[in-house]
Structures are given as structure tokens and as C-alpha cells.
Amino acid sequence: MKNKDVKKEFAVVIRNAKITAFIFFLLLTPNIVMQVKDLPEILGLAKETWFNAAIAGFVIYLGYMFFLWKCPSCGEYPGRGWFRKNCEKCGVELS
DSSP: HHHHHHHHHHHHHHHHHHHHHHHHHHHHHHHHHHHHTOOOOEETTTTHHHHHHHHHHHHHHHHHHHTTTTOOTTTTTSOOTTOSSOTTTTBOOOO
């Protein structure tokens, strides 16, 4: 696989990781607001519902990181961070 192709594929992996992180924080925000403002509900949903939604978002994010956060070249865990320059396993340039 060409280095240019590896970079493009890893850019997609990064984009998807950012989307899942955004979803998690989007579901977490109402919990934070409800705790700070001491509100019983937001948009007609109780604290427990928002808490469960935030947990689901966190599980989705963790699932993505464990199962889909892979180096396009070797298929292994490339290391932590969205701004990785090289894969820790195979050393290929990722960005």
C-alpha cells in the first residue's frame, strides 16, 4: 500500500473517531448542565435518561477505539492520539 493511500485511510479513521467523540460529548452535555443548574429534566427527558444516553455514547466511543482504531498498513493499534505522525508498530507515516 502506498504511503499516500495509508494517509488517506488513516484520515478517515481520525474523522470517524472525532465523530464518535462528538456524539459522546453531545450526549454528555445535558448531564453536566443538569448537575450545574440542578434541573430535573431537559427536553422532557429525566436525568437518568440523559445519564444512560451518555453511557451509551461512551461505550460507542470505546468500542470504536478498541475495534476500529487501527493502522491501515499493519492493522494493529497505532498508538494513542489523533495527531499521530507514525504507527508505533510498523513505523509507517500516518499523517
